[in-house]
Amino acid sequence: MQPRDIPVQLHARYGIRPPSRWRWLGWALAALVVLPIGTYAASRYVVTQSATYSLSSWSWQARSHSATATLRTTASIDVQWCAIRAQDFDRFDVGYAVVRVPRAAMNTSFRLALLAEPVIIEVVDCASDPYSLPGPQFRPGLQAPVQQPPALTPGVYSPQALAALS
Numbered sequence: 001m002q003p004r005d006i007p008v009q010l011h012a013r014y015g016i017r018p019p020s021r022w023r024w025l026g027w028a029l030a031a032l033v034v035l036p037i038g039t040y041a042a043s044r045y046v047v048t049q050s051a052t053y054s055l056s057s058w059s060w061q062a063r064s065h066s067a068t069a070t071l072r073t074t075a076s077i078d079v080q081w082c083a084i085r086a087q088d089f090d091r092f093d094v095g096y097a098v099v100r101v102p103r104a105a106m107n108t109s110f111r112l113a114l115l116a117e118p119v120i121i122e123v124v125d126c127a128s129d130p131y132s133l134p135g136p137q138f139r140p141g142l143q144a145p146v147q148q149p150p151a152l153t154p155g156v157y158s159p160q161a162l163a164a165l166s
Contacts, residue, residue: 053082056107058121060114065145066095069121071108073101081130084151085137086118094118096136096144097151101126113145 006016058069071082080103086095095114112121115138125133136144136154147153 053101053123053126055084055121055123058112060117062117065114065116067112067114067118067121069110069112071099071101071110071123072106073108073126074106080126080128081133082126083124083133083154084112084121085124086112086114086121088116089119091137092139093136093144094138095121096138096154097147098130098133098154099151100130108150110151111148112151113147115142115145 010016053071053073056070056072058067060067067086069084071084073080073082080101082099082101084097084099085093088094094116095112095118097110097112099108099110101108127133130152138144144153
């Protein structure tokens, strides 16, 4: 039943109003705002999904308080940076590094310096800009161990350090 089919006295009693001419203008404006934002978000999702990364293996060396990790990546960009973290049983970081991965490299092995024995080592994220990667989560009062190239210690790398690895 359409509002125009309802008797006039019921319109007043129940507050039924005929559809406004402006409603269609509101829907059109909403579509003009939402459609570009949705298109932009979808394109960003597709662009960022062009790179895949995984940690294919890692092994802990107790004597040197380090782990050897192998990172497998595929990317459409020339240089990509990946953040790798090692965590203990309480899920606090015991090691964290930002690693430069060239486009041509499918497998990259590196040594990750650690403070203690890890329970898990994982790839946090990869990006073309190392400054956009999430930071470490060490216990309060602990600092990240110094990493050796090609890995960088978080918060310590500068544009000069990034240029030296390029």
